[in-house]
Amino acid sequence: MSLEHDYKVAISSVLQTTPDKIFLYWKGRVGLFALLKAKNIDNGDEVIMPAFTCVVVPNAVLYTGATPVYCDIDPATLNTTLDIIKKKISSHTKCIIIQNTFGLSSEVDEITSYAREKGIFTIEDCTHGFGGTFNNAPNGSFCDASFFSTQWNKPFSTGLGGIVMVNNPELLQPLIEANKGLIKPKLTKSLMLEILIFFRKNLLNNTTYWFLLRLYRFLSKKGLVIGSSSNDEITSTKIPENYFMASCNTQAKHGINALKHLKPLLVLRYENSIKYNNFLKENGKIFYPENLLQNHSFLKFPVFVKNRNEFIHKAEKQKIQLGDWFVSPLHPLECELTPWKMEMSDFPVAYEKSLNILNLPSDTKEPEKVLQFLSDNINDLLNASNTN
Numbered sequence: 001m002s003l004e005h006d007y008k009v010a011i012s013s014v015l016q017t018t019p020d021k022i023f024l025y026w027k028g029r030v031g032l033f034a035l036l037k038a039k040n041i042d043n044g045d046e047v048i049m050p051a052f053t054c055v056v057v058p059n060a061v062l063y064t065g066a067t068p069v070y071c072d073i074d075p076a077t078l079n080t081t082l083d084i085i086k087k088k089i090s091s092h093t094k095c096i097i098i099q100n101t102f103g104l105s106s107e108v109d110e111i112t113s114y115a116r117e118k119g120i121f122t123i124e125d126c127t128h129g130f131g132g133t134f135n136n137a138p139n140g141s142f143c144d145a146s147f148f149s150t151q152w153n154k155p156f157s158t159g160l161g162g163i164v165m166v167n168n169p170e171l172l173q174p175l176i177e178a179n180k181g182l183i184k185p186k187l188t189k190s191l192m193l194e195i196l197i198f199f200r201k202n203l204l205n206n207t208t209y210w211f212l213l214r215l216y217r218f219l220s221k222k223g224l225v226i227g228s229s230s231n232d233e234i235t236s237t238k239i240p241e242n243y244f245m246a247s248c249n250t251q252a253k254h255g256i257n258a259l260k261h262l263k264p265l266l267v268l269r270y271e272n273s274i275k276y277n278n279f280l281k282e283n284g285k286i287f288y289p290e291n292l293l294q295n296h297s298f299l300k301f302p303v304f305v306k307n308r309n310e311f312i313h314k315a316e317k318q319k320i321q322l323g324d325w326f327v328s329p330l331h332p333l334e335c336e337l338t339p340w341k342m343e344m345s346d347f348p349v350a351y352e353k354s355l356n357i358l359n360l361p362s363d364t365k366e367p368e369k370v371l372q373f374l375s376d377n378i379n380d381l382l383n384a385s386n387t388n
């Protein structure tokens with residue numbers, strides 16, 4: 001059988017589904033777009049989503065002609081809630097996107113049952129949640145369909161890559177129909193991906209990290225190397241050329257291999273994050289309450305600092321690799337958001353969180369080093385009482 005089929009078998013075994021319910025794409029956002037197309041989401045339709053997401057999510061909606069309708073978030077979970085969503089539902093609402101944020105899909109069960117009663121389609125943005133569980137069921141298994149990403153920093157990586165899991169069988173035929181429009185990636189594109197994966201595996205270490213990260217960002221901005229997002233994609237709301245792209249064998253090959261190492265990685269992320277959480281709690285800083293821990297898979301661990309740039313700078317000196325999701329309610333846009341139909345002042349919690357957030361590495365082999373760094377800079381962290 002083909003590499004793609006073997007990859008689908010490996011994916012479906014983690015997600016506890018069957019390979020025929022799994023579809024592969026060049027990126028996660030392409031899978032989302034395919035789902036919206038399969039549901040005939042169009043001009044005049046509204047799609048509900050959190051105001052704390054990646055700009056490529058509203059972009060996929062805008063490309064269909066539909067309107068993104070944003071919901072503010074709960075500061076404890078960094079996710080939106082059923083109560084907030086209910087207030088945003090109108091006669092035009094066709095779809096609700098429920099996001100797994102940093103590994104947590106809070107209220108996904110309640111939101112999905114509510115939407116089902118109302119006849120509204122649900123998609124889980126499970127780009128942070130592959131391999132985790134919610135109330136003991138696999139992340140991604142609650143909504144009508146879900147999409148996953150295997151981009152560099154996601155639960156497992158194929159460089160770039162997207163997966164869709166269909167849970168509602170009525171969606172299978174329309175999605176297969178929509179997928180007929182997919183463009184095959186050129187051989188040069190797959191080769192470039194192969195080279196980038198090689199570089200990352202063999203040259204990326206704690207010494208070269210900052211240099212290579214800057215180089216990659218610079219080259220992908222210039223369009224000289226395939227990046228996660230082209231410059232056009234984050235400065236406009238028009239669909240980029242060759243957006244609707246299929247996956248390739250390079251992704252399948254690396255995916256099969258990466259999935260073999262996923263279990264210990266999930267354990268490491270969880271154990272490190274519990275250490276971070278205990279530390280923050282003991283020191284009166286913002287932490288996750290006990291009841292949220294069981295359903296969290298901690299792709300990254302969010303912390304909130306007084307001065308982000310200063311904190312990043314200090315961390316770099318100590319060679320601590322911090323992430324910067326979500327520096328904006330529509331990450332990574334730090335500009336006027338009206339072209340994306342968002343008025344930032346309407347989402348005070350998301351906005352405030354985006355000003356102070358950074359992410360600790362949950363997959364580090366040296367959590368003590370991170371804890372020591374936090375301890376040395378404890379006064380730079382926001383107190384729990386400030387925002388919780």
Ligand SMILES: *Cc1c(COP(=O)(O)O)cnc(C)c1O
Pocket residue numbers: 027028029030053054056057099125127128148149150151160161162228
């Ligand atoms: C990464 C990410 C996406 C998009 O995934 P791609 O594979 O890069 O298209 C969507 N939503 C969120 C929340 C993400 O973090």
